[in-house]
Amino acid sequence: MLEALINFPLIPLLRDALWGIVGLVAILIFHGSAINHIYMRFERHTVKYLKFNQYNRVFIHFYASFAFIALTHLLEIFLWAIFIFSFSLFKEPIEAILFAGSCYTTVGFEPDALPDGWKTLAFFISFTGLFSLAWTTSIMFGMTSTYKQAWNLKYKDRFDL
Helix, strand or coil, X not given: CHHHHHCCCHHHHHHHHHHHHHHHHXXXXXXXXXXXXXXXXXXXXXXXXXXCCCHHHHHHHHHHHHHHHXXXXXXXXXXXXXXXXXXXXXXXXXXXXXXXXXXXXXXXXXXXXXXCCCCCHHHHHHHHHHHHXXXXXXXXXXXXXXXXXXXXXXXXXXXXX
């Protein structure tokens, strides 16, 4: 047991954790900035659209915002891929993209191909995906309630709401 403690790879683990935290913080700052910009733009425009009874514009803006949020998640996967590829942890960029996407979405369709000393980086990519997707879900609840409000106003006579 003492030999296992002596041979414990503390330095590679600390390096891995440090780079993982740097990546996690950078991606979450990017995600927060992007998603809040999309959400505030949605709120600002839909208030105006509802005021002038332009319900179809609310619907279009909802789906456009959702598409931009999805593109934000894809960009975050690419940012993680660039990050891990820059350390020469993968031979091909597509391998880095697939690995980052597999971890970020927590689907796990790619095997853990990281070299020894970098294995825990996958946890940080997964944490980023979990936090980002949860954040997106909370934003989507607010956007969906505005969408529902526009729907109800548009069709109030048809359904006697």
